[in-house]
Amino acid sequence: MSTLAHTMMTAARSADSGLAAPGELDRYPYAEAPADRSPIWDGVDADLGRVGRRATGSRGRGLHGQLVQQLGQMIVSGDLGADRPLVPEEIGQRFEVSRTVVRESLRVLEAKGLVSARPNVGTRVRPVSDWNLLDPDIIEWRAFGPQRDDQRRELTELRWTIEPLAARLAAGHGREDVQQRLSDMVEIMGHAMAQGDALTYSRADAEFHTLLIQLAGNRMLEHLSGIVSSALQVSGGPATGCDRPNEASLAHHARMVDALAAGDGAGAESAMRQLLTVHPEVERVVPAPREH
Secondary structure, three states: OOHHHHHHHHHHHOOOOOOOOHHHOOOOOOOOOOOOOOOOOOOOOHHHHOHHHOOOOOOOOHHHHHHHHHHHHHHHHOOOOOOOEEOHHHHHHHHOOOHHHHHHHHHHHHHOOOEEEEOOOEEEEOOHHHOOOOOHHHHHHHHOOOOHHHHHHHHHHHHHHHHHHHHHHHOOOOOHHHHHHHHHHHHHHHHHHHOOOHHHHHHHHHHHHHHHHHHOOOHHHHHOHHHHHHHHHOOOOOOOOOOOOOHHHHHHHHHHHHHHHOOOHHHHHHHHHHHOOOOHHHHHOOOOOOOO
16 A cells, blocks of 8 residues: 555544533623514524534534534525524524624625625525525535435536546646546545545545546636535435445546546546446436447
């Protein structure tokens, strides 16, 4: 095994960490809401009541990142519907965080198109038509919420638009350093599959596809590499050959590396199309691969 493969596999197995303990929460003494006012959080899962309680999906994010994660998930899932007012004081009380944490979290959500803040109106949830659907966080939240089927189908269709073209273009750029890195990723994937290490396999797979798009030499395509990475992370279903380690998927990745080394754009594109249709279920979403 190469040094790179050993390093990556070791890193993949290291445990995540970083949740703040409840005693470390930066609380702000908000005033009580009026008794006749119905808070927007009625009916929300009690486990959402304190940011520090939720470990899954928010490790290492810090209080600000965890609040963004939870509010974003609630908006995307529909728990906080369009035009719903978001009162900072209520959010601070519910999640036991400071005014600063709430304010910065709402700014992040505003940048993603999920909320809007206007004078004399306050902060409100925006309709889905205003969301930045290409934002990696929103992709993740949709993929694990009620819209999971639509999100994964849309991502698969988008990958079919981006990646075969990227593979063809990449064959025209003889950057040996990147091609070597692609070959290293295939090696890592092979070792990981032999050891049953799905986490290392998926990380090497994600890097392979990101590198391939970068090698294409098209800056607009390169800007979309994060979308492909997000798609690989949230795939979760039998939609493409990247969803789980298998011999066919590994072989198609290796074919792409060989085609790129030979400057064979048609061969690289064909290998990518074959990779995206390893599972027959995908033919309901995208056309069958065309050979060149």
